[in-house]
Every structure is written in C-alpha cells, then in structure tokens.
Amino acid sequence: MNMRKNDTPQQNGIVDQACIFCVENKERLTRPRLEVLKIIAANTKPLGAYEILERLGKVIDSPKPPTAYRAIEFWQKKGFIHRIRSLNAYVICHAVHRHKGEQFMICDDCGVVTETHIYDFSESLKNRAEDNTFIPSSWYVEIHGQCAQCQTN
Amino acid sequence: MNMRKNDTPQQNGIVDQACIFCVENKERLTRPRLEVLKIIAANTKPLGAYEILERLGKVIDSPKPPTAYRAIEFWQKKGFIHRIRSLNAYVICHAVHRHKGEQFMICDDCGVVTETHIYDFSESLKNRAEDNTFIPSSWYVEIHGQCAQCQTN
DNA sequence: TAAGAAATGTTATATTATAACATTAGGAGT
DNA sequence: ACTCCTAATGTTATAATATAACATTTCTTA
Ligand SMILES: [Zn+2]
Ligand SMILES: [Zn+2]
Ligand SMILES: [Zn+2]
Ligand SMILES: [Zn+2]
Numbered sequence: 001m002n003m004r005k006n007d008t009p010q011q012n013g014i015v016d017q018a019c020i021f022c023v024e025n026k027e028r029l030t031r032p033r034l035e036v037l038k039i040i041a042a043n044t045k046p047l048g049a050y051e052i053l054e055r056l057g058k059v060i061d062s063p064k065p066p067t068a069y070r071a072i073e074f075w076q077k078k079g080f081i082h083r084i085r086s087l088n089a090y091v092i093c094h095a096v097h098r099h100k101g102e103q104f105m106i107c108d109d110c111g112v113v114t115e116t117h118i119y120d121f122s123e124s125l126k127n128r129a130e131d132n133t134f135i136p137s138s139w140y141v142e143i144h145g146q147c148a149q150c151q152t153n
Numbered sequence: 154m155n156m157r158k159n160d161t162p163q164q165n166g167i168v169d170q171a172c173i174f175c176v177e178n179k180e181r182l183t184r185p186r187l188e189v190l191k192i193i194a195a196n197t198k199p200l201g202a203y204e205i206l207e208r209l210g211k212v213i214d215s216p217k218p219p220t221a222y223r224a225i226e227f228w229q230k231k232g233f234i235h236r237i238r239s240l241n242a243y244v245i246c247h248a249v250h251r252h253k254g255e256q257f258m259i260c261d262d263c264g265v266v267t268e269t270h271i272y273d274f275s276e277s278l279k280n281r282a283e284d285n286t287f288i289p290s291s292w293y294v295e296i297h298g299q300c301a302q303c304q305t306n
Numbered sequence: 307t308a309a310g311a312a313a314t315g316t317t318a319t320a321t322t323a324t325a326a327c328a329t330t331a332g333g334a335g336t
Numbered sequence: 337a338c339t340c341c342t343a344a345t346g347t348t349a350t351a352a353t354a355t356a357a358c359a360t361t362t363c364t365t366a
Contacts (some may be wrong), residue, residue, distance in 0.1 A: 028363075030313065049353065064316065068353065085238030086293070088353065104289045114287070134258045134267070136298035140239070145289035181332075183344065202322065217347065222323065241322065 014041040014092055018080060027078070035059050036071035040081050046089030046113050055087075084113055086142055091115070100138040107147035114147075160187075165246055167194040171233060180231070188212050189224035193234050199242030199266050237266055241293055244268070253291040260300035267300075
C-alpha cells in the first residue's frame with residue numbers, strides 16, 4: 001500500500017498491517033473501518049467512542065453511533081485495538097502479532113496509557129488459575145500509577 | 154452488632170465488619186449504605202447498579218440512581234466492594250484487610266466471578282513497571298476463562 | 307445478471323452514570 | 337435545648353456509553 005497524504009507514519013504502519021490482514025483473511029477494509037482505525041492509530045491517548053465518532057464526522061458525512069461502534073468492535077475482535085475498561089476508551093495495539101493477554105500501565109495524573117507486553121507472567125496467572133481448576137483463556141491487566149513524565153513535574 | 158432477622162450469615166460477617174469500620178473511622182452507616190452493602194453481599198455474582206437499585210427499592214421507598222451510586226462509591230472507596238470493569242457490576246470483597254491490587258477470575262460461560270488474592274505477583278508487576286520508571290499505586294486483573302463447574306457440563 | 311451474504315445507513319432506545327440543587331439528619335459547641 | 341455547620345440524602349434532570357431493529361447498499365460468486 002502506498003503512502004497517503006496527511007497520514008502519519010504511525011498510521012501507515014498500522015493501516016498497512018490492517019490492509020494485509022484483510023486481504024489475507026478475506027475481510028473487507030471498508031471506509032468506516034479504515035477511518036476509525038486511522039483515528040485510533042493517530043492518538044497516543046485512548047479515545048472514547050464518541051470522540052472517535054466526532055472525528056469520523058470530519059471525513060464521513062454525519063456518521064451515527066453504530067457506524068463507530070461496529071468498526072470499533074471489528075478491530076477489537078481482530079486484535080488491532082484494545083478497550084481500556086476503566087476509561088471506556090480505545091487504543092491501538094502496537095504488537096506485531098496478535099495476543100490474548102492485555103496489560104496496560106495507566107497514569108492517573110495525565111491519562112497516558114502504555115501497553116506492556118509482559119508475556120512472562122501469564123505463567124503465574126495460569127499456575128494460580130489451574131490450582132483452582134479454572135481454565136484461563138485470556139486476561140486483562142491495568143496497572144495504575146504515575147508515569148515518568150508526571151514524576152518530574 | 155447483633156444477628157438480624159432475614160440476614161444471611163455471609164451478610165452478617167460483612168455488615169459487622171462495616172459497622173466496626175464506620176465506628177472506628179467515624180463514618181456514618183446510613184440506611185442506603187447499609188442496605189446497598191447487604192444487597193451486594195447477598196450475591197455471589199456481580200450486580201449491576203440498576204439491579205442493586207431495583208433490590209434497594211424493596212426495602213427503601215422508590216430510591217433513585219444517585220442513592221445507589223453514592224452508596225456504591227462509598228463502599229468501593231473504603232474497599233468493601235469491587236467494580237468488575239468488564240461487566241459494569243459490583244461484588245463484595247471477602248478479604249479480611251483492605252488491599253490495593255484486585256484480581257478476578259471470570260467465567261465467561263456462567264458469569265461467576267471469583268476474587269483471587271495473589272499478592273505475590275504484585276512484585277513482578279512492580280519490577281516490570283519500575284523498569285519503565287512507572288510508579289504503580291494499584292492494579293486490576295481480570296482472568297477470563299471457564300470455571301470448574303462449567304467444565305463438567 | 308441474479309441471488310445471497312455482509313456491511314452500512316438510519317431511527318430509536320437501552321444502559322450506565324453524574325450534575326445540580328433542595329432538604330434532611332447528625333455532631334460540636336454554647 | 338438551641339444554633340451552626342457539615343455530611344448525607346432526596347429529587348429532578350440529563351450526560352455518557354452502547355445496542356436493537358430494520359431498511360438499504362455493496363460485495364461476492366455463481
Ligand atoms: Zn496489544
Ligand atoms: Zn503521567
Ligand atoms: Zn477484595
Ligand atoms: Zn462457569
């Protein structure tokens with residue numbers, strides 16, 4: 001896929017991946033899906049569904065909530081974006097490959113969310129879970145605290 | 154505090170703790186707070202705010218959303234209940250002492266939520282976080298999967 | 307090109323949560 | 337007991353988040 005005007009390099013990496021993914025998996029890369037993904041990818045901080053919808057309105061004619069939510073659900077299921085439960089907001093996933101476990105560090109001061117790929121402690125989760133004969137399929141972790149930037153201020 | 158009619162033993166343990174807590178911390182154990190805590194304590198599965206409100210309506214005259222939400226917020230801040238982010242629902246905490254980290258195993262089949270007190274892996278979280286100069290203050294973990302009961306069915 | 311499936315457009319509404327302000331209840335000091 | 341003050345609640349309205357339902361369009365494939 002070629003470089004598009006007004007797109008950030010960040011977006012291009014993600015959009016390229018999405019494009020490849022859709023071709024390989026015979027999914028449709030429709031206008032709402034593409035634009036929603038670009039909007040989420042263009043932001044480091046998580047965006048709420050109605051913030052996404054608002055920005056979508058700048059490139060698509062008066063979109064309604066289901067249009068945003070459907071695209072969000074699509075990318076979420078495919079692992080391209082994550083939903084931050086505590087914030088009701090969505091962020092792009094930067095992992096090269098899709099993953100089941102989700103771990104985020106959330107700065108309660110400035111709102112920055114950083115995805116951490118701590119694959120190792122999935123083992124301790126699994127071990128603990130299996131003690132209780134619970135079969136884990138996925139996990140979700142939020143670590144709240146203060147980011148480096150906010151510590152200096 | 155004495156045993157109350159129509160209360161489960163489970164409720165009494167929690168209500169007794171809450172009573173002691175309020176006396177020691179000079180907090181008011183008001184009617185809405187008491188009833189909301191009892192409602193949440195009486196259920197093993199997480200209850201939504203409007204489910205709590207509905208049940209509250211059986212013991213208090215036509216309560217409105219803020220009445221439920223205020224009591225929920227109170228107990229949540231004091232650590233007596235937890236909010237399950239993925240479900241927008243609330244469960245009682247059975248820990249004897251209050252804690253910062255929250256870990257839940259959620260059965261996606263039947264909806265049962267079990268709080269697991271895995272204090273040990275807070276260390277791996279902290280170590281990882283400190284590598285990135287992020288200072289953690291609390292954490293929240295959801296492990297999704299299938300419970301023992303649902304495996305036999 | 308015709309049929310079927312998938313996605314979107316559109317309208318309405320469900321669900322979850324909070325703002326704002328009036329009223330009541332409890333505690334401290336006199 | 338009376339006054340003052342604060343915390344909590346009652347009440348009304350609305351904000352914020354999310355989905356149901358059905359009509360229409362687009363894509364695929366035969
Ligand atoms: Zn990710
Ligand atoms: Zn920060
Ligand atoms: Zn707990
Ligand atoms: Zn189960």
